[in-house]
Amino acid sequence: xxxxxxxxxxxxKFKSIAVEGKLIPVQYDLGLLAAFDENPVDxxxxxxxxxxxxxALSRDNAQLLFxxxxxLQTISDDNGVMAMLPTPTTLLPREKPLPKPKPETRWEKxxxxxxxxxxxxxxxxxxxxxxxxxxRWGYKAxxxxxxxxxxxxxxxxxxxxEDQYGARxxxxxxRIDKNDKRRQRNMEEAAVATKMDQKAVNKGDRPNMDNVRSxxxxxxxxxxxxxxxxxxxxxKFDASIKGDLKPKGIKRQxxxxxxxxxxxxxxxxxxxxxxxxxxGEDLVNVRKAIKSTKSRH
Amino acid sequence: MRPLTEVETKTFFEKLAKYIGRNITHLIxxxxxxxxxxxxxxxxxxxxxxxxxxxxSVGRDQLISLGICFxxxxxxxxxxxxxxxxxxxxxxxxxxxxxxxNGEMPFLYGNHVVKAHIGRVTEDxxxxxxxxxxxxxxxxxxxxxxxxxxxxxRKMEPTAIVVFHQADIGEYLRQEDTLF
Numbered sequence: 001x002x003x004x005x006x007x008x009x010x011x012x013k014f015k016s017i018a019v020e021g022k023l024i025p026v027q028y029d030l031g032l033l034a035a036f037d038e039n040p041v042d043x044x045x046x047x048x049x050x051x052x053x054x055x056a057l058s059r060d061n062a063q064l065l066f067x068x069x070x071x072l073q074t075i076s077d078d079n080g081v082m083a084m085l086p087t088p089t090t091l092l093p094r095e096k097p098l099p100k101p102k103p104e105t106r107w108e109k110x111x112x113x114x115x116x117x118x119x120x121x122x123x124x125x126x127x128x129x130x131x132x133x134x135x136r137w138g139y140k141a142x143x144x145x146x147x148x149x150x151x152x153x154x155x156x157x158x159x160x161x162e163d164q165y166g167a168r169x170x171x172x173x174x175r176i177d178k179n180d181k182r183r184q185r186n187m188e189e190a191a192v193a194t195k196m197d198q199k200a201v202n203k204g205d206r207p208n209m210d211n212v213r214s215x216x217x218x219x220x221x222x223x224x225x226x227x228x229x230x231x232x233x234x235x236k237f238d239a240s241i242k243g244d245l246k247p248k249g250i251k252r253q254x255x256x257x258x259x260x261x262x263x264x265x266x267x268x269x270x271x272x273x274x275x276x277x278x279x280g281e282d283l284v285n286v287r288k289a290i291k292s293t294k295s296r297h
Numbered sequence: 298m299r300p301l302t303e304v305e306t307k308t309f310f311e312k313l314a315k316y317i318g319r320n321i322t323h324l325i326x327x328x329x330x331x332x333x334x335x336x337x338x339x340x341x342x343x344x345x346x347x348x349x350x351x352x353x354s355v356g357r358d359q360l361i362s363l364g365i366c367f368x369x370x371x372x373x374x375x376x377x378x379x380x381x382x383x384x385x386x387x388x389x390x391x392x393x394x395x396x397x398x399n400g401e402m403p404f405l406y407g408n409h410v411v412k413a414h415i416g417r418v419t420e421d422x423x424x425x426x427x428x429x430x431x432x433x434x435x436x437x438x439x440x441x442x443x444x445x446x447x448x449x450x451r452k453m454e455p456t457a458i459v460v461f462h463q464a465d466i467g468e469y470l471r472q473e474d475t476l477f
Contacts, residue, residue, distance in 0.1 A: 255300045257353055261331050261346055268325045275310040276319050288421050
């Protein structure tokens with residue numbers, strides 16, 4: 001039985017899946033299910049019948065995209081046949097700006113100038129004494145700076161009664177403190193450098209220590225101001241200290257020159273009540289009253 | 298020109314109350330017209346509302362003075378009274394000192410008042426009390442602050458200072474340009 005005629009008739013009902021007339025091949029990013037048609041739009045056709053032209057164009061491009069998708073490798077499971085999408089190739093722009101390079105510490109700067117390269121060392125080191133691997137530094141480290149030696153030779157010229165263990169512990173503590181100070185300084189300088197002109201930093205300008213100090217000062221002043229206004233009355237009724245900090249940028253507010261006179265009068269009266277009351281001036285002159293009662297007796 | 302702030306009003310009234318006490322009420326609440334206190338270039342002016350309203354049309358730089366100058370705020374925020382307010386505080390003064398004719402000239406030249414020049418004093422004037430100085434003919438000459446209470450002055454020598462000079466009407470000539 002020849003069914004080619006029936007198939008042909010059935011096929012005639014649909015448009016061809018082949019699309020022609022694309023001068024520039026359409027680009028695909030199948031990972032995003034996207035196709036990019038860079039062919040110029042036929043403006044004359046577009047002006048004549050816009051809707052039909054646009055519909056035809058999008059149908060053609062969609063057809064091309066589906067043709068590509070149908071060529072992909074497929075897998076089939078209970079949900080049906082699925083195409084395996086490749087990873088997207090289109091690069092989307094970054095949402096946030098690139099992070100700024102970290103300001104160098106003093107040591108990093110020095111090492112760069114001298115050409116000192118940091119070589120990686122293993123974290124764990126073999127300890128001959130115990131026959132175990134121990135961390136190079138930190139908790140239970142192999143190098144305990146001689147504080148765990150069971151015997152210490154008294155150095156030449158040293159006081160024999162001096163505690164050598166204590167001296168070593170002291171020396172270690174000093175080294176730690178010194179390093180901590182430097183770390184602190186690096187952090188302060190880095191904080192200023194991030195606020196400095198980026199060009200100056202890139203050029204290698206070290207943040208001025210005056211800047212560091214002034215920034216520190218500003219921070220402390222800020223904290224003082226915050227603490228001052230952190231009382232129950234927001235600092236309103238606190239006794240003012242001479243030479244105390246005043247918050248900057250707060251403008252004084254005055255009543256307007258022409259105001260409600262009765263209100264102003266009432267305000268003045270209430271202030272007067274407070275003032276005169278404070279002076280202890282009463283309706284009765286106490287001194288005079290005492291005198292007159294005395295003279296009467 | 299602006300109204301005084303609460304702190305300024307307090308400082309001002311405290312000074313004024315030394316001389317006239319509660320009688321400040323009569324300055325604030327007058328029967329005849331509405332009067333108010335206005336600050337202009339650190340000076341406090343006692344001015345009627347109508348004049349004040351008219352003065353608002355004068356620029357700050359152009360406005361020299363308005364109403365009666367009661368005194369000025371110093372740079373440290375204290376209030377200093379000027380002799381220009383004498384007429385008002387003399388009306389309501391609580392404590393007064395009258396000086397003899399031979400003491401008038403020394404006082405008007407800016408000197409303190411010595412005991413020898415005192416003609417009369419209000420009874421029971423306490424120490425450091427603001428007083429108005431009058432001539433024997435009841436003409437107000439200025440004001441000052443008592444050095445001693447009335448009872449203490451009796452024991453003092455004739456040359457001892459009884460009233461410290463604050464302001465006198467001689468200032469109208471001596472400080473003509475800065476007074477108003």
